[in-house]
Amino acid sequence: YMHRFVCQLGFQNHEILDFSVRLVARMKKDWILTGRRPNNSCGAALLIASRIFDEERDIADIARVVHASVSTITKRLGEIAETESAHLGIAEFRGAWISEEENPPVVKRRRRPRRERSLIRSIYASPSDSGETGAKELSEEEDACRPADDVESDVSNFD
Structure with missing residues (x-):
């Protein structure tokens, strides 16, 4: 794929081809290619390589050649x-x-909410769980992140 795309885009510097192939190999190791059409990743690699070697092409031109969308x-x-x-x-x-692999992108996306949930749980742990005594004053940001069942119990206390 890559050689054809480089020719169609009219790159003069052959280092762009070498660098973009290396980028695609690294993307494969980082799970970015898994389950995806290769032309999308080739387009991203060509865009990066063209900017590095001062033969920049517009992202829309690259998208047209590799048959992918800009987004x-x-x-x-x-x-x-x-x-x-x-x-x-x-x-x-x-x-x-780099010999180490990254986690697949889907795993990275799933881990973010899990970390946020564990942070919220640690903030709202009962005093008996953490060994603390006394209530903790919540900031506006922490209050906005509270689970809905805690908010409902606060509303019921106003009756």
């Missing part, structure tokens, strides 16, 4: 940005190969 390519760019590889410099990315 899908943007989603892949967001998923790439969440990986450890995104924090490397260009020379570091080219020179080093």
Whole structure:
């Protein structure tokens, strides 16, 4: 795929092809390609590589050539940005190969709410559970995040 896309976009620098192939290989290791059409990830890799090597193409042009939507390519760019590889410099990315895999994107999305729920549970743990005595004053942000059943019990206390 990649060679054909590079030719259709008219890139002069062949390093764009090499770098984008390396990016796609890294995306595969980070589970970004799993269950997805490869052209979307190729588009994201080509966009990144073209910007690095100063042969920038518009995202709409790349989307047209790889037969993907701009929003899908943007989603892949967001998923790439969440990986450890995104924090490397260009020379570091080219020179080093990160041996660890990232979790699949779906696992990352599911873990965020779980962490938030566990934080809320720890905030609202009863004093007997945590060994504390006395009531805790809640900030407006904590109060807004309280589970609905706690809010209903507060409303029933006003009767």
